[in-house]
Amino acid sequence: MADFPIRLATENLSAFYGETVGVKNVSLGFTTNQVHALIGPSGCGKSTYLRTLNRMHELSPAGRITGRVLLDGDDIYAPRVNTMQLRRRIGMVFQKPTPFPTMSIYQNVTAGLMLNGRPPRRALDEMVEKALREAALWDEVKDRLHSSAVALSGGQQQRLCVARTIAPRPDVILLDEPTAALDPQGSQRIEELVFQLKRDFTIVIVTHNMQQAARVSDTTTFFYVGTMVEHGPTKQIFTRPKNEQTEAYITGRFG
Amino acid sequence: MNRRVLRRWISNFMVGTMIFAVLIAVLPLVLILATLLVKGVSSLNLAFFLKTPAPAGESGGGVAHAIIGTLMMVGAACLIGLPIGIGAGIFSAEYPSSRLATITRFISDVMNGTPSIVVGVFAWTLIVARQKHFSGYAGSAALAMLMIPMVMRTTEEMIKLVPHSLREAALALGYPRWRTSLAVVVRTTLPGIVTGSLLAVARVSGETAPLLFTALGSQFMGTNLNQPMGALPLTVYTYANGPYEDWHRLAWATALVLILVVFVLSLSARIATRRIFGRYG
Structure with a gap:
């Protein structure tokens, strides 16, 4: 792991909903060009934690944090940080596919590209093709780029959302249970995709599916009732967990 | 079994x-x-659409002045009412718990239940009594006052139907708040907003009471909104109350024209929206 520098890290991060604590005092580092899985039972705070990483948590009613989140060493909660610009560097894909229903497939992919000024047509076409190829969707949609995005299947819609997220070339991609709403085939394609994408991006993925975590991730972090219980290389977490709770969870004894 | x-x-x-x-x-x-x-x-023929009323007792003539009057007054009411109504609707859907939105919502619910004749009297006090003459402007203002709460509430309800996940998707992509609202949320609800606006237009096109106190009505062709103006519902009202058998037939025909006008307005607004905003609308 020494080869990979830390891209994104949290220091003593706690997240609150009003006075309710969602995440307690988590310090973690995510290394560049690797896949990091966050696992744990429902309500353990892993999604809340993920949403602090691109400042989506603060959009929740009374959502606030203490502690620090560092992207390449810079605190993303510093007062001078522009949240919109930040979210263009840390993209996010959600549980349910969320293509923009009024836009075509092409327009969906370009949605994030238009925000820093409209690139010339030729360049835009290339960026769209690149993003769709990387999202393993190009072959299926190249003949109908200008038709509606909601006509795609659920799995295709989710890959379109991945394409939309990677098109502006973010540094980090956050995936919040990206396969929860998909059938096994759709899930498998997303998993393969995640594996491919780590060449270019740093990926943090929340998942309920432990096999999925074991298959795609380099490190795994186990959350339980808002605290980070154990963090380590995926292989070690799944074969020789140090913590009893982690072991109980991954062997299916609770959760 | x-x-x-x-x-x-x-x-x-x-x-x-x-x-x-x-x-x-x-x-x-x-x-x-x-x-x-x-x-x-x-009683419908080409002249009915193109001519102004014949003097009492004579046959022939038409309601062209009332068609023009209705179109102009409803048009002016839209210019005032739609931006305000849609804007207020967007605001109270985007900031649902703000005090301003709560108050606005309450007032527009009350306004929605207010009899239109009250709005007519109000517009009379506010505009006609001060200007010392009836006018198309006063009629438009009364109609706009009726439109605003209707449009506001339907816009708000439509926007509230947009799933939260869509808004989050846009924000996570780095969209600023205003752009999320307009390019994603409002854009997604646009067909609903258009429908709501058309319902409001249809509703006020048939209003008689608020116009009695404001536009008054007229027998002559006129396009000056600063003068008393004819309108289709006023014409129906006059003809239906009149003493002549001929007038009663004209009242029926005028009512039919009113419905046709509303129908054509709705249809063309829908086609126009589809043209401008593409097939995903």
């Missing part, structure tokens, strides 16, 4: 009841349209 028969019987009974209810609900509408067609269509 017995229970299955019973269940099917209950199901059939319920479906039958609902079909009956639908028929009862549609019946008045069909009757109105049929009556209008039967009694009005015989």
Whole structure:
């Protein structure tokens, strides 16, 4: 792991909903060009934690944090940080596919590209093709780029959302249970995709599916009732967990 | 076996009841349209659309002045009412718990329940009494006042239907708040907003009471909104109350024209939205 520098890290991060604590005092580092899985039972705070990483948590009613989140060493909660610009560097894909229903497939992919000024047509076409190829969707949609995005299947819609997220070339991609709403085939394609994408991006993925975590991730972090219980290389977490709770969870004894 | 028969019987009974209810609900509408067609269509001819009324006792003439008056006043009411209504609707859907939105929502609910004649009297006090003459502007203002709460509430309800996940998707992509609202949320609800606006337009196009105190009505062709103006519902009102058999026929025909005008307005607004905003609207 020494080869990979830390891209994104949290220091003593706690997240609150009003006075309710969602995440307690988590310090973690995510290394560049690797896949990091966050696992744990429902309500353990892993999604809340993920949403602090691109400042989506603060959009929740009374959502606030203490502690620090560092992207390449810079605190993303510093007062001078522009949240919109930040979210263009840390993209996010959600549980349910969320293509923009009024836009075509092409327009969906370009949605994030238009925000820093409209690139010339030729360049835009290339960026769209690149993003769709990387999202393993190009072959299926190249003949109908200008038709509606909601006509795609659920799995295709989710890959379109991945394409939309990677098109502006973010540094980090956050995936919040990206396969929860998909059938096994759709899930498998997303998993393969995640594996491919780590060449270019740093990926943090929340998942309920432990096999999925074991298959795609380099490190795994186990959350339980808002605290980070154990963090380590995926292989070690799944074969020789140090913590009893982690072991109980991954062997299916609770959760 | 017995229970299955019973269940099917209950199901059939319920479906039958609902079909009956639908028929009862549609019946008045069909009757109105049929009556209008039967009694009005015989008086319709080209002149009816192109000419102004003939003097009392003479036959012929038309309601061109009222068509123009209705179009102009409703048009002006839209210019005032739609931006305000849609804007207020977007605001109170985007900031639902702000005090301003709560107050606005309450007031517009009250306004929605206010009889239109009250709005007419209000516009009279506010504009006609001060200007010392009736005018199309006063009529437009009264109609706009009726439109705003309707448009606001439908816009708000439509926007609230947009899933939260869509808004989050845009924000996570780095969209600023305003752009999320306009390019994603409002854009997604646009067909609903158009429908709501059209309903409001249709509703005020047929309003008579607020115009009695404001636009007053006129027998002459005029395009000056600063003068008293004719309008289709006013013409129906005058003709229907008149002493002549001929006028009663004209009232039916005018009512039919009113419905046609609303129909054409709705249809063209829908086609225009589809043209401008593409096929995903």
